[in-house]
Amino acid sequence: MRHRLQALATCAAFLLLPWLPALAQTYPDHPIQMIVPFPPGGVADLAGRPVAAAMEKTLKQPIVVQNRAGAGGAVGMAAAASAKPDGYTILVALSSISIIPEADKLFDRKPAYTLDQLAPIALLSADPTVLVVKSDAPWKSAKDFVEDAKKRPDTIAFASSGVYGTLHMAMAMFAAAADIKLRHVPFTGGGPALTALLGNNVQALASGPGPVAAQIKAGALRPLATWGNKRLEAFPDVPTFIELGYKDVEFYIWAGMFAPKGTPEPAMKALRDATRAAVKDPDFVETMKKLESPVTYMDAPEFQKFWDADAARLAKALVKIGRVQ
Amino acid sequence: MIDTLNSLALGFSVALQPAVLFYAVLGCVVGTLVGVLPGLGPLAGISLLLPLTYGLTPTTAIVLLAGIYYGAMYGGSTTSILMRIPGEAASVITCVDGHAMTLKGRAGAALAIAALGSFVAGTLSVVALMLLAPPLASFALRFGPPEYVALLLLGFILLSYMSSGPMVNTLAMAALGLILGTVGIDLLSGFHRFTYGVTDLADGLGIVPVAVGLFGLSEILLTAGGDTPPSVYKPKLRELVPSREELKASISPCLRGSVLGFLIGIIPGSAHIISSFVSYGVEKRISKHPERFGHGAVEGVAGPESANNAAASGAFVPMLALGLPSGPIPAVLLAALMIHGVAPGPLLMEQHPDLVWGFIASMYIGNLVLLILNLPLVGIFVNVLRIPYSYLYPTIVVFCVLGVYAVNSSVVDVWIMLATGAVGYGLRKFEFDMAPAVLGMILSPIFEMSLGQSLAMSGGSYGIFLDRPIALTMLIMVLALLGLSLRDALKRQRGGWRTGAGLDA
Amino acid sequence: MSSNAADRTPPRPGFWTGDRVAGIALIVAAAALAFETRVLPLGSLGRPGPGYAPLLYAVILGVLGAGIAARRGGTPLGAIRWGEARHALMILLACGFAALAIERLGFRLTMLALVAFLLGVVERRPALPTALVSLGLSFGCYFVFWTLLRVPLPTGPFGL
Known part of the structure; x- marks a missing residue:
């Protein structure tokens, strides 16, 4: 019934719309598309869907999540970067x-997108990655x-979310610091990478804590170390690489929300407000806690600073790792 | 067994919810309609309704879309039998004997046999799906990249060995499809391939625009402006009862078709199309009176129509158990699941039992609905075809453009449909089949990625394919099929399997 | 399908059969595609690069195209009839127009023009049914898909 009314209201609004000046004040007036550049089941997807659900409550329009995976996320990010900036x-x-444009530079190829094509909306989560192996390893x-x-x-x-993806970067930093050589098997995202580990097709994986928490609790996976600067609340017995003597091995997999640059200011404001309300939403907080990925x-302003610093740090790490396949 | 029954009970509790039931019936009705309309196959129907499912729950979405798929298998036979126009590619072979039966005044019986055969096969294969998918899913975690490579190779070879027309043609189309599938950012290295600065292409060519172009639009281009409008035969209800002999003659072809169709359906390929050809070939081969075929043999309707329905269900086995699209339609269904955050793959049955079992249960209900829908209402559906084709095809063009545009709100997709439609038209004029091209395109990224991953796992050694028993078994089958086809080609013997099945022209 | 092909002895086709033309077209396409892969790193057999698979497929396509072109028999080129080609071209043109117009004129006006063109100009149907069908289809689809099902469709000038 609510749906029908909504449809009616939209319909009525729509009939009136042409008579109003272009770009009516009511943003948003139709569903918003949220691009998640990884398959379902990875960190970005697990953070994106609940926040979309929470934002719908404020924006009063459905947010349709679209997984567009490939090339360590470059496919979906490029799609978003070049999308119409209409909010x-x-x-x-x-x-x-931040890594993918740098990697494109490393290979002297036309970047899929550049960072200045995107404007930050908010940071949602930031977790250190965890090194996991099968419990029978x-x-x-x-x-x-x-x-x-x-x-x-x-x-x-080891499996990763794609060449120069987050999970690859984390592992490459560790391998460089420990002076070991591992075989890299890229997948399209953290979800398929985890499936490969569970199926014994690879032997190790750096993963965000969210996707593997349940498997660790069920005894299928064993955590060996984390990339944070302090131990994770969820796994207090698991040491950090810094504790183990690898000083520079610090990596966070963070999830942030962006819009194409040039999105009109009212729309940006509405999105920021909706995100701010969403992260306080009890359902959202509860979901994220369940995923072992606290909010x-x-x-935006604060996030931009954080992003700039992180990008600079990763660019430096990337140069150190160099060209890999 | 008890587990299966419990799960099925859960499934029915989901499938009988009014909303799910409603969408199952809706899917079946739409499916029958698109099956009846030539040029508008299940894929176009699904793409038309795909954007609508964004607002549904994942279960209702997949129930609706799958209903269109197997509904079209029912609807496709109607026009084949009455007018010798296959409403759907899988019903091409039904034209031969189905229409011959119509000419002999047995149209009603042919329609009834087709519907009954579809129902029996549909139901049997859902039982098989139900029993087979869970064990396969638990086995599926062992399915790593090398196994995917071997499975896909097997699919390609089987497809070309079994489809109609010369094997080189099929393989050439598959190769063309594989190339189309490489457009976009390379999943492994991040390089742009064949994108020429068009950002919409970075994501690759979409399944929907290419398939609608190659199948749907090219069909319209071929048939529009045809010389004479087809005449429509309107069956009467009382003619629908097949005679006792016809029923008896249909039972074994129907059962054989079910088994064959289901087995072929499991292997990636355009299963529902191939299986109908194979079933026809087998029936003709083992019949005591093969000369009756082509002149209204009821076996030639019962077998293929059962097979294509069973194959439609069989194709859901790799989709549910492995998350592997075994053709364009399962590929779109998987995309629909992803939209709802349901990750397809070996863990699907474990993580979303309500969805999987609700889906399976809805297929039992759907098949029943379709039987009811098809027998008495066949006359009504056929009336759609009384619309002169000059009015019908512009309508279908509108639906093609609408369906393709609406999926991604992308004009580039419309251009892709246009280009592939023109190419498909040209190739079909030269008697190339488009199904392998679409299949190649869908499987291309998975194939290339799995090959790269396998080699990364082994450090560059191809020995990995020989070390893993499942992969090795499938590769041996590939070699055996290649050997068989080479022998057929070299000897050109008339008794070969392919010639026997009427696949070699 | 046509198992009866074996029964009749085909008339001796000339050199230019349908297979020959199609095969050569495929070879040309394969060569062009292979040429286009030159910008991509090839990698090695053990470590395929991004150019490896496309080049491999193009080579396979070329070889198969050669096989098709070399095949004996087949339909003589003259036997392929192009009776519907004019219609096909018109439909393609109409679709091209739709692609250009849909986001400028909006869904309804574009489809109105598309259907009116196909019915009125290409098929030469009477004016009244043409008008009714094209109006009904364009506005009807819009009503069903946007208004009822909320599938976003573009609008053009005057909100049409």
């Missing part, structure tokens, strides 16, 4: 958003893992 396309992306600790990897270089395979909210 009806938003993007939920991960830290890798021989390694009980990160030390075992490194020793074994040194003994047989280029045999242990870390920053509004």
Whole structure:
């Protein structure tokens, strides 16, 4: 019934719309598309969907989540960056958003998109990645893992969310610091990468805590270390790489919301307000807690600063890692 | 077994919810309609309704879309039998004997047999799907990249071995499709391929515009301006009862068709189309009176019509168990699931039992609805075809443009449909089949990615395909099929399987 | 399908059969595609790069095209009839117009023009049914898909 009324109201609004000056004041007047550049089941998707649901309450329009996966997220990010800046396309992306243009530079190719094509709306979460292996794997600790990897270089395979994706960057930073060589098997996102680990097709995975928390609790996976600067609340027994003596191995997989640059100011404001309301929404907070990915909210100005600093740090790390496949 | 029954009970509790039931019936009705309309196949129907499912729950969305798919398998036979126009590609072979039966005054019986056969096959194969998908899903985690490579190779070879027309043609179309599938950002390396600065192409060519272009639009281009409007035969209700002999002759072809169709459906490929051809070939082969075929043999209707329905269900096995699209329609269904945040893959049955079992249960209901819909209402549906084609085809063009545009609100997609429609028209003039091209395009990214991943896993050694038993088994089957087809080609023997089944022209 | 093809002895086709033309067209297409992959790194057999698969497929397509072109028999080129080609071209033109116009004129006006053109000009139907069908289709689809089902469709000038 509510739907019918809504439809009627929209219909009525629509009939009146032509008689009003162009771009009527009522943003949004039709569904908004949220691009998630990874398949369902990864960090971006797990953060994007609940926040979309919470934002719908404020915006009074459906937010349609679209997973457009591929190339470490570059496919979907490029789609969002070049979308019409009318406020009806938003993007939920991960830290890798800053890496991909840098990687394109590294290979001397035309970048899929540039960072100045996107305007930040808000930071939603920031979690350190966790190194996980199957619970029947021989390694009980990160030390075992490194020793074994040194003994047989280029045999242990790890899955990632794509070349220069977040999960690849994290692992590459660790491998460079520990001076080990691993086999890299890229997938289209964290979800398929996790499936590959569970299916024994790869032996290790750096993952955001959200997607693997349930599997760790169920005893299918074993965490060896985390990339944070302090231990994770959910896994207090798991040491950080910094504790283990790898000083520079620090990596966060953060999820932020963006819009194409040039989105009209009223629309940006409405989106920021809706996000601010959404992160306080009890349903949303509860969902994120269940996912072991506590909300870390920053509004646009603050987030922009955080993003700039993070991008600079990742660019430096990328140069150190260099060209890899 | 008890588990299955419990799950099925859960499924029915979902499927009998009024909303789910409503969308199942709606899907079946739309499916029958698009099946009846030539040029508007299940894919166009699904793409038309895809944007509408954004606002539904994932279960209702997939129930609706799947209903269109198997509904079209029913509807497609109607026009084949009455007018010798296949409403849907899977019903091409039904034209032969179905229309011959119409000429002999047995149109009603042919329609009834087609509907009954579809119902039996549909129901049997849902049972098989129900029993087979869960064990396969638990097995599916072991399905890594090397297994995907082997499975896809097997699918391609099987497709070309079994489709009509020369094998080189089929393989050439598959290769063309594979190339189309490489357009866009390379999933592994991030390089832009064949995008020429068009940002909409970065994401690759969409399944919907390409398939609507190659199948739908090219069909209209071929048939519009045809010389004479087809004459419509209107069946009477009392003629619908098949004779005792006809029923008896149909039972075994129907059962054989179900089994064949289901097995072929599991392998990636345009299963519902191939299976109908294979079933026809088999029936002709084992019949005591093969000369009756082509002159109104009821087996030639019962077998293929059962097979294409069973294949439609069989195609859901890899989709539900592996998250692998076995053709354009499962690919769109998977995309619809992704829109709702349901990750297809080996964990689907575990994480979303209500969705999977609700879907399975709705297929039981859908098949029943379709039987009811098709027998008495066939006359009404056929009336759609009384609309002169000069009015009908502009309508279909509108639906094609609308469906393609609405999926992504993208004009580039309309251009893609236009281009592929023109190319498809040209190729079909030269007797190329478009199904392998669409299949190649869909599977291209998965194939390339799995190959790259397999080699990354093994450090560049192709030995990985020989080390893994499942992959090795499938590769041996590929080699065996290649050997068989080479032997057929070299000897050109008339007794070969392909010639026997009437697949070699 | 046509198992009766074996029964009749085909008339000796000339050199230019349908297969020959199609095969050569495929070879040309494959060569062009292979040429287009030159900008992409090829990688190695053990580590395929982004150019590897497209080039491989293009080579396969070329080889198969050669196989098709070399095949004996088949339909003589003259036997392929192009009776519907004019209609096909008109429909393609109409679709091209739709692609150009849909986001400028809006869905309803574009479809109105498309259907009116196909019915009135291409098919030469009487004016009244043409007007009724084109109006009904364009506004009807818009009503069903946007107003009832809320599938976003573009609008043009005057909100039409």
